Amino acid sequence: MSRAKRLNHILRTLQNESPEVEACALISEDSLVIASALPQHMDEMRVAGICATLLNLGTRASVELQRGGVQQVLVRGDEGYVVMMTAARGTMLISLTSKNAKLGLVFLDMHTTIEELKQVL
Numbered sequence: 001m002s003r004a005k006r007l008n009h010i011l012r013t014l015q016n017e018s019p020e021v022e023a024c025a026l027i028s029e030d031s032l033v034i035a036s037a038l039p040q041h042m043d044e045m046r047v048a049g050i051c052a053t054l055l056n057l058g059t060r061a062s063v064e065l066q067r068g069g070v071q072q073v074l075v076r077g078d079e080g081y082v083v084m085m086t087a088a089r090g091t092m093l094i095s096l097t098s099k100n101a102k103l104g105l106v107f108l109d110m111h112t113t114i115e116e117l118k119q120v121l
Contacts, residue, residue: 010116013113033047052092072107078099079099083097
């Protein structure tokens with residue numbers, strides 16, 4: 001199985017085993033989509049650009065406020081959450097969740113997924 005297929009398989013597993021995760025993607029820090037499990041109506045490049053911008057703002061805020069390197073960015077909206085976590089080698093894992101998501105479980109599942117992604121990356 002190719003590396004791209006393995007990465008996509010890992011993301012689909014996160015989406016299938018964590019019912020609160022509605023969509024997810026692995027994005028590079030420079031806004032490039034590496035792998036995704038996003039709905040067809042979502043533009044991958046737009047999602048990547050928005051999330052890279054949020055990560056950059058989160059990083060700047062963390063550094064300026066002397067909180068160290070950014071580990072995650074969390075956005076809460078009326079319909080759910082956008083959770084971004086630093087993964088490996090200049091990448092971030094993004095999950096879009098339902099509004100009633102148990103964030104502790106989402107974080108746990110994302111950490112497990114990141115460990116799997118690191119083995120492929």
